[in-house]
Amino acid sequence: xINCKSPREIALMQESGRIIGLLFKEIKQYxxxxxxxxxxxxxxxxxxxxxxxxxxxxxxxxxxxxxxISVNETLVHGIPSSKIILHEGDIVTIDVVVKKNGYxxxxxxxxxxxxxxxxxxxxxxxxxxxxxxASQFIKAGAKLGDISHAxxxxxxxxxxxxxxxxxxxxxxxxxxxxxxxxxxGTAGTGVTLxxxxxxxxxxxxxEGKPQTRVLGDGWTAKMKxxxxxxxxxxxxxxxxxxxLALTLEEEEKN
Numbered sequence: 001x002i003n004c005k006s007p008r009e010i011a012l013m014q015e016s017g018r019i020i021g022l023l024f025k026e027i028k029q030y031x032x033x034x035x036x037x038x039x040x041x042x043x044x045x046x047x048x049x050x051x052x053x054x055x056x057x058x059x060x061x062x063x064x065x066x067x068x069i070s071v072n073e074t075l076v077h078g079i080p081s082s083k084i085i086l087h088e089g090d091i092v093t094i095d096v097v098v099k100k101n102g103y104x105x106x107x108x109x110x111x112x113x114x115x116x117x118x119x120x121x122x123x124x125x126x127x128x129x130x131x132x133x134a135s136q137f138i139k140a141g142a143k144l145g146d147i148s149h150a151x152x153x154x155x156x157x158x159x160x161x162x163x164x165x166x167x168x169x170x171x172x173x174x175x176x177x178x179x180x181x182x183x184x185g186t187a188g189t190g191v192t193l194x195x196x197x198x199x200x201x202x203x204x205x206x207e208g209k210p211q212t213r214v215l216g217d218g219w220t221a222k223m224k225x226x227x228x229x230x231x232x233x234x235x236x237x238x239x240x241x242x243x244l245a246l247t248l249e250e251e252e253k254n
Contacts, residue, residue, distance in 0.1 A: 005196045012100070013198060077095075108232060109231075110231055138193070167202075
């Protein structure tokens, strides 16, 4: 069942989203060659707790990190580790869910580590651009399939693939709520968007083939062919004429 959010609930989710936007702004200075993903995770957790939030991923079905941190060919759910060290030219995704006052917001960004290749930069840019391209369909009366199709069309037309194993989702009191939001689909199909729906829309894009594999830790999802992958996500509230994005950095709002 899809639960539309009241103005009070939206305000609470905005506060969780504010923390995420602040986290992305502050964490950039630490994303440098030589830092471990565990150290990055600890920095993220300190920011979340400083702002009065809770890292909702920590302990979720036993997940040990405050965030998911995924490097290069790891698509999603990378476990922060002291043994995973960032190197010049890597790309790293931080996927974070903050809960405050009982309500969640969820977002992800892929960052370059030092100077990256044009190939890696293009993947990061295209993944982000595909979110914004699809955002024109986030409004009351549109179909969920319009968003999914737009993400797929934008990325595949530029030579990338869409892994099928992971999707976006509704969000609110819980990290994952209805509906499921695939990054592929048919325009004009699916659930009709209604004012007050809270959605975590998250293109996950691969440089090579779309098949993934999960490591023995039960979490880390890697591209089977070992090629680069990328992730960009925001939590939004559907409005009459568009959407309210909750998880942007201040400069992204302009």
